[in-house]
Structure formats: C-alpha cells, structure tokens
Amino acid sequence: MVARIQDQEGHELDSRLLSLAMSNRRFFHGLLRSARFAQKAFGVKTSDGGKARFVRHLPMLLSKEHRFREIPRMADTPFRDKFPKLREKVDHPRFTVALFGGCAQDFMFPEHLEAGLETFRGRQTDVRYPMSQTCCGLPLMMMGETAAELQTAKQNIKAFDPATLDNIVTLCPSCASHLKNYPNLFENDPEWRLMAERFAEKIIDYSSFMHDKLGVGAEDFDQGGPRAAYHAPCHLCRGLGVHDAPRELLRTGGYDYVEMQEEEVCCGFGGSYSVKFPRISEQILKNKLDHIREADPSVLVTDCPGCVMQIRGGLAKHESNVRVRHMSEALAERLREK
Amino acid sequence: MQQAKDLKTYREELGEAIDNTFLHNTMDKFARAYPQGRENAFTGLDPQALIAEVVESKDSAIGRMEELYQEFKKNAEAAGVQVHLARTAAEATDIITRIAREEGCSRVVKSKSMTAEEVRLSRHLAGEGMDITEADLGEWIIQLRHEGPSHMVLPAIHLSRDQVAELFSEVTGALQSNDIEKLVKVARRELRVKFAEGDMGVSGANFCLADSGTIGFVTNEGNARLLTTLPRVHVALMGLDKVVPNLHEALKVLRVLPRNATGQAITSYVTWIHGPVECKAARNDRKIFHIVFLDNGRTTLAKDPLFSQILRCVRCGACANVCPVFRMVGGHHFGHIYVGAIGLIFTYFFHGRDNAKNLVKNCINCQACKSVCAAGIDLPRLRRWSRAFRTRRATNWTPGC
Numbered sequence: 074m075v076a077r078i079q080d081q082e083g084h085e086l087d088s089r090l091l092s093l094a095m096s097n098r099r100f101f102h103g104l105l106r107s108a109r110f111a112q113k114a115f116g117v118k119t120s121d122g123g124k125a126r127f128v129r130h131l132p133m134l135l136s137k138e139h140r141f142r143e144i145p146r147m148a149d150t151p152f153r154d155k156f157p158k159l160r161e162k163v164d165h166p167r168f169t170v171a172l173f174g175g176c177a178q179d180f181m182f183p184e185h186l187e188a189g190l191e192t193f194r195g196r197q198t199d200v201r202y203p204m205s206q207t208c209c210g211l212p213l214m215m216m217g218e219t220a221a222e223l224q225t226a227k228q229n230i231k232a233f234d235p236a237t238l239d240n241i242v243t244l245c246p247s248c249a250s251h252l253k254n255y256p257n258l259f260e261n262d263p264e265w266r267l268m269a270e271r272f273a274e275k276i277i278d279y280s281s282f283m284h285d286k287l288g289v290g291a292e293d294f295d296q297g298g299p300r301a302a303y304h305a306p307c308h309l310c311r312g313l314g315v316h317d318a319p320r321e322l323l324r325t326g327g328y329d330y331v332e333m334q335e336e337e338v339c340c341g342f343g344g345s346y347s348v349k350f351p352r353i354s355e356q357i358l359k360n361k362l363d364h365i366r367e368a369d370p371s372v373l374v375t376d377c378p379g380c381v382m383q384i385r386g387g388l389a390k391h392e393s394n395v396r397v398r399h400m401s402e403a404l405a406e407r408l409r410e411k
Numbered sequence: 412m413q414q415a416k417d418l419k420t421y422r423e424e425l426g427e428a429i430d431n432t433f434l435h436n437t438m439d440k441f442a443r444a445y446p447q448g449r450e451n452a453f454t455g456l457d458p459q460a461l462i463a464e465v466v467e468s469k470d471s472a473i474g475r476m477e478e479l480y481q482e483f484k485k486n487a488e489a490a491g492v493q494v495h496l497a498r499t500a501a502e503a504t505d506i507i508t509r510i511a512r513e514e515g516c517s518r519v520v521k522s523k524s525m526t527a528e529e530v531r532l533s534r535h536l537a538g539e540g541m542d543i544t545e546a547d548l549g550e551w552i553i554q555l556r557h558e559g560p561s562h563m564v565l566p567a568i569h570l571s572r573d574q575v576a577e578l579f580s581e582v583t584g585a586l587q588s589n590d591i592e593k594l595v596k597v598a599r600r601e602l603r604v605k606f607a608e609g610d611m612g613v614s615g616a617n618f619c620l621a622d623s624g625t626i627g628f629v630t631n632e633g634n635a636r637l638l639t640t641l642p643r644v645h646v647a648l649m650g651l652d653k654v655v656p657n658l659h660e661a662l663k664v665l666r667v668l669p670r671n672a673t674g675q676a677i678t679s680y681v682t683w684i685h686g687p688v689e690c691k692a693a694r695n696d697r698k699i700f701h702i703v704f705l706d707n708g709r710t711t712l713a714k715d716p717l718f719s720q721i722l723r724c725v726r727c728g729a730c731a732n733v734c735p736v737f738r739m740v741g742g743h744h745f746g747h748i749y750v751g752a753i754g755l756i757f758t759y760f761f762h763g764r765d766n767a768k769n770l771v772k773n774c775i776n777c778q779a780c781k782s783v784c785a786a787g788i789d790l791p792r793l794r795r796w797s798r799a800f801r802t803r804r805a806t807n808w809t810p811g812c
Contacts, residue, residue, distance in 0.1 A: 075771050075772065075794065075795055076795065077759075078759070078764055078767065078768050078771065081764060214795055215776060215795065217795065257792070307776070307777035307778055307779070308778070311777070311778040311779065311781070311782045312778055335443075338735060338777075338779075339735045339775055339777035339779070341735070341775070342775075343775035343776055343777070344776075346774075346775045346776070349418075349772060350422065350425065350736075350773060352422075352425065352426055352429050353425060353429065353736055353739050353740065353773075353775075354775075356429055356435075356739045357735045357736075357739060357775070360439075
C-alpha cells in the first residue's frame with residue numbers, strides 16, 4: 074500500500090535517499106562507519122558504568138519532540154572488524170552456524186554479538202560471519218522502496234550458503250522475521266524463490282537457538298541472580314511465534330524472573346516509525362516504562378537491539394537505575410566459570 | 412475522520428489527540444481489558460483453528476462471489492424481496508433514496524452498518540430532507556455530536572460517560588447523571604418514539620445465505636431487530652462480500668466474530684430474516700423488503716491474488732483493539748471511515764489515495780493486528796505492499812465517494 078502510493082505519487086526524499094544508500098553495501102557501511110566520526114561533534118554521556126553510551130547533545134535536526142529518549146552512540150569498532158579475532162576455532166563442531174548481524178548490532182551494539190559468541194564458546198559451535206551480508210531490508214520495505222528491498226534480499230541470500238550451515242542465527246528478531254519472509258518477495262520468480270526458501274528455513278533467533286538447539290541448562294550459569302523483567306519484542310513473539318524460550322532462559326540463567334504487565338505489547342520503537350511519529354512513540358514507551366517501574370527489576374532483558382535502544386534511552390532520560398540488556402548479554406554475565 | 416492534507420497537519424492532529432487525557436484514559440482502560448476478555452471468550456476452544464475455518468470458508472465464498480450473489484438473488488426474490496446491486500457508493504445511496512421516495516418514507520430509523528458508513532448513507536438521506544435517526548446507542552451519540560464512528564464495533568469508544576451525560580443533558584434539556592444505566596434509559600426513552608414513528612428501517616447484515624435468500628445480523632441492543640420489525644419498509648444494505656453459501660458457513664464466522672469483537676461467546680441477539688414478514692403498518696399487511704448489495708470495487712478486489720483476502724474481514728474491530736497506535740490516538744485519527752489496521756487498507760480502496768496516504772504511514776509494524784484477526788488477514792504485509800500489485804497493477808478501479 075505504501076509502495077503503491079509512493080509509485081503513484083512519487084517517492085519521498087528520505088525514502089529515496091535511504092533506498093539509494095542501501096542499494097550498495099560498501100557505500101552504506103561506509104556511511105555507518107563515518108557516522109561515528111560525525112557524532113564526535115555531539116559529545117558523549119554514559120550511564121550504567123559506561124555500558125550505555127549516548128549522544129550528549131542531540132543534533133538540531135531532531136526537534137524537541139524527539140527528546141523523550143537518549144540516542145545511543147555508534148560503536149567505535151563495528152562487529153565485523155572484530156569478528157576474525159573473536160572467532161573460536163572448533164575442530165569437531167556439533168553446530169555450524171553463521172551470524173546475521175544486522176545494522177544495529179554490527180555498528181551500534183556489537184557487544185550483543187560479542188556476548189552471543191561468549192555464550193556459544195565451548196559448546197562445539199563453529200560460527201561464521203559472511204562479510205558481504207548487508208541490511209535485511211526491513212526499513213526499505215516499511216518505506217515501500219521495493220526495488221532496493223529486493224536488491225538487499227538477493228545480496229544477503231548470496232552471502233550465505235545454507236547447504237553448509239545448520240542455522241543462520243540472528244540476535245535481532247526484526248531482521249529474523251524479515252529474513253524468514255524472503256520467499257514472499259519472490260513469488261513470481263521461482264529460481265530466487267527456491268534460494269530464498271533454503272535461506273529462510275535456516276533462520277533462527279538467538280533465544281530459540283540457545284534454548285532449543287544448544288539446550289543450555291542451569292548448570293551452565295551461576296544461580297541466585299538479580300530480579301529481572303522481560304520485554305517481548307514484537308517480531309519475536311508475533312513475528313516468529315517465540316514465547317517460552319526467552320523466559321525459560323532467564324530462569325535457567327539464574328535470574329529471578331518477575332512477570333510484568335503487557336510484556337508482549339510494543340515498546341514504541343518501530344525503527345523509522347519513532348522518527349516519523351515521535352509523540353506516539355513516546356506515549357507507547359511511557360506505558361512500557363510504567364510497567365517496568367511497577368515490576369521493579371534490577372535488569373530489564375529483551376531480545377532486540379531496537380527495543381534495547383528505545384527502552385534504555387527512555388529509562389536513561391528518567392535517570393532510572395534499571396539496567397537494560399540483550400538476552401545474549403544477560404546470559405553472558407551469568408556464565409559459570411569452567 | 413482523518414483527512415489531513417499532509418503529514419505535518421496529520422502529526423499536529425495526532426498531537427492534539429495525544430494531549431486529550433479523557434481520550435487517553437478511556438482508550439487505555441479498554442486496551443487493557445480487551446485481551447483478557449478475548450482470551451476468556453475462547454476458553455476451551457482453539458482460536459487459531461476456528462480462524463482457519465473462517466479463512467477457508469470466506470476464501471471459497473469470495474472466489475465465487477458473483478455466482479453466490481445470483482443464487483441469493485434468485486432465492487430472496489422467490490421469497491418476495493426486491494434485490495438490487497449498486498456498482499458504486501453513489502448508486503447505493505441513489506437506490507435507497509428512490510425506494511424511500513417511492514414508498515413515501517420520510518422518517519428513517521437506522522441500525523449500525525459499516526457499509527452505510529462507507530457510502531455515507533445517513534449524510535445523503537439527511538441531505539434529501541429525510542429525518543434520519545441512528546438507533547444504535549453509540550451511533551446515536553456520535554450522530555448527536557456530528558461525528559463519525561471511532562471504531563467499527565464501538566463507535567463512541569472515544570467518549571467518557573461524563574461527556575455522554577453532558578450531551579444527553581443538552582439534548583433532553585434536563586440535567587442527566589453520568590450513571591450508565593440511567594443514560595441508557597434516556598436513550599431508550601428518546602429512541603422508542605423514533606422506532607414507533609419510523610416508516611423505513613435501514614439495517615446492514617453480517618451474513619447473506621445464498622441457498623435460502625436469508626440475511627442475518629448480530630446486535631447487542633436489539634435496535635436492529637426492532638427497526639426491521641416495526642416500520643413498514645425495510646432496506647438492508649451490505650457489501651457483496653457478505654454472501655456465504657449457507658447457514659453452516661455463516662455459523663463458522665459467528666463462532667469467532669463476537670468472541671473477537673467484544674469478548675462475548677455470542678451477542679445478545681442474532682437475527683435471521685427470510686422474506687417480508689407480516690406488518691400491519693404496511694399495505695396488504697406485508698412488509699416492503701429491499702436488499703441492496705454494494706460492489707464499490709469488491710468484484711475487482713475479489714480477483715486479486717493477494718488483496719482479495721481483505722474481503723474476508725468480518726468487521727470485528729479486533730485489529731484496532733490491540734493496536735498500540737490506535738490506543739494512543741483513537742479511531743478518528745486512525746482511519747478515514749473504516750478504522751484500525753484494516754481501515755488503513757480499506758481507506759485506500761474505498762475512499763481514495765489522498766485520504767490513505769498519511770494513514771498508511773502510521774503503522775509501527777508490531778503485528779498485533781495480524782495475531783488476532785478473525786479472518787487471518789496479513790494486515791501488516793498488505794499495508795506495506797505486495798509483489799503481486801507491483802508487477803500487475805490493479806486498474807479499472809471504481810472509487811467510492
């Protein structure tokens with residue numbers, strides 16, 4: 074519908090620029106890399122013992138309405154540059170997997186992926202990170218930029234060889250649910266559709282991989298951990314139908330999991346939505362923050378970098394002490410020393 | 412009714428809605444109560460299995476819409492009903508105006524019908540000098556406020572009881588308390604006269620059974636039953652998508668519709684009407700009964716491999732009930748006439764690109780609508796786009812009003 078209107082009335086500038094930038098991976102990743110230099114001008118502030126790093130002064134580009142949350146800084150080194158050194162050599166792998174990083178975790182929250190690797194370590198899991206992978210294309214689809222969306226999909230399908238992999242693991246459920254949707258993009262193109270299906274059937278989210286495939290148990294983690302609440306990302310609970318794995322992982326991981334209200338209701342992020350409609354995003358987030366306050370955890374765990382950005386940004390704005398962690402970080406923090 | 416010219420104006424309107432604390436509290440209360448209500452209503456049942464049956468049943472009916480319509484028409488006419496087919500919204504209002512003229516009707520009592528909203532029937536009849544009364548409590552409230560519905564099932568959900576008490580005080584010229592029971596009594600008293608005096612009743616329909624020419628509708632207030640019984644003329648208006656082969660298929664929808672809409676196992680009334688009944692107010696003691704089907708692009712939609720699924724919609728409104736955006740801004744800012752996730756899509760097809768262009772951007776893509784849709788419609792996907800439409804443009808579209 075959006076795409077149809079765009080085609081009929083002319084594409085909007087922001088949407089056209091995004092499409093242009095994302096059509097070429099090298100150019101797009103170059104832009105993301107240079108953003109970390111550009112942001113230097115805006116300063117940095119940290120909370121949570123330096124774990125959460127935000128842009129100090131919001132660019133004038135963003136109006137008052139965008140000040141309901143802190144905006145995270147780009148990472149100094151993207152995950153793709155760190156990966157070769159972090160990779161564990163596995164002689165007889167039980168699982169051979171590839172990571173699909175996604176823009177947010179590759180360039181903004183590489184610590185999510187690093188923590189993920191830590192939790193795989195010693196579990197006979199051979200991990201790869203194909204460097205030609207690019208954005209999953211979800212933002213392009215949301216804006217109705219269908220031509221560019223197809224191009225990124227093809228690029229990603231080519232980047233991974235499903236025949237050599239047990240799974241393609243992604244720590245971002247928005248990416249995962251969109252990647253799983255690839256076959257639908259090629260309804261009238263049997264050749265690409267087959268490749269898309271082979272690609273899509275290997276996609277799995279982090280919590281399901283840890284819980285269903287690696288099957289981690291309480292013996293793997295220090296028990297007696299802090300009180301933790303959980304926020305279920307839309308694209309995990311509805312997009313992929315995963316409800317139990319993350320909650321069970323929290324308990325397995327030694328957390329005192331406390332249920333909060335409306336766990337499966339959106340946090341208000343929605344990618345570009347929160348930029349387009351900041352006041353609605355703020356209101357939806359406000360409900361989430363109220364529920365967190367009521368549940369009173371010391372850590373809020375979720376499975377999505379977008380939700381981390383939104384909820385952490387909102388909590389920081391209110392100077393809350395609640396820490397926000399991706400599931401991979403939450404589990405890595407409680408790994409039992411072997 | 413959302414009709415901002417550009418995104419900036421739309422955002423400003425949204426801002427006003429967000430600042431409206433009455434609206435916020437009312438919507439929030441409802442949004443929190445709904446999921447539990449729905450879950451309770453489905454206790455002991457498998458909602459996904461029931462929804463799958465609706466999908467199969469509706470898809471099959473949509474695939475042979477024309478044939479089922481002809482079958483319905485034959486059987487209804489055999490029972491003494493006059494059946495009309497309106498190609499466009501304007502044709503529908505013209506047909507109904509003509510019926511009213513020919514039968515000498517000037518006082519119209521109307522029950523809630525989204526199809527009537529789609530063609531702006533009430534506005535049209537009022538413009539023709541007729542005295543039209545909305546007989547559904549919620550619809551009556553918004554008629555008195557000169558507003559459109561903010562929800563497909565709960566048209567006045569955006570209002571608090573205090574606002575209604577204030578409105579009723581104004582209308583009756585006497586101070587009314589905000590006690591809901593008492594407010595309902597006021598409406599009852601005021602509306603009874605209209606039922607008795609009305610010479611034409613206008614209803615919608617949830618089901619049209621092809622094998623017998625019977626129509627069926629679900630209500631909670633009984634107003635539709637009253638206004639299809641008392642006045643001497645009955646006109647029923649519905650979309651072509653409401654024709655199903657038989658009662659068995661209709662009941663598949665009925666098992667899901669009230670549970671999904673309001674968390675009820677079944678509505679207070681389920682009414683079936685087969686042919687004109689005895690009516691002492693009519694000449695020859697027999698009611699004049701017209702059924703008007705609206706196409707308005709449905710035949711074209713039915714042939715589309717992807718978008719035909721929107722014709723499965725049973726108008727339960729669940730997609731709005733669970734939408735976090737709807738919850739913050741209310742239906743007047745989240746639809747043109749049709750509201751909720753399905754409203755964003757219907758607006759494009761029935762009320763035009765200009766009215767849809769801002770709305771379709773206001774989706775956060777949380778997929779909550781898709782997870783509860785009574786008809787298994789992939790709403791987020793349809794809102795965004797489809798490959799099918801991209802490669803094969805739908806043309807010969809007949810826009811609504």
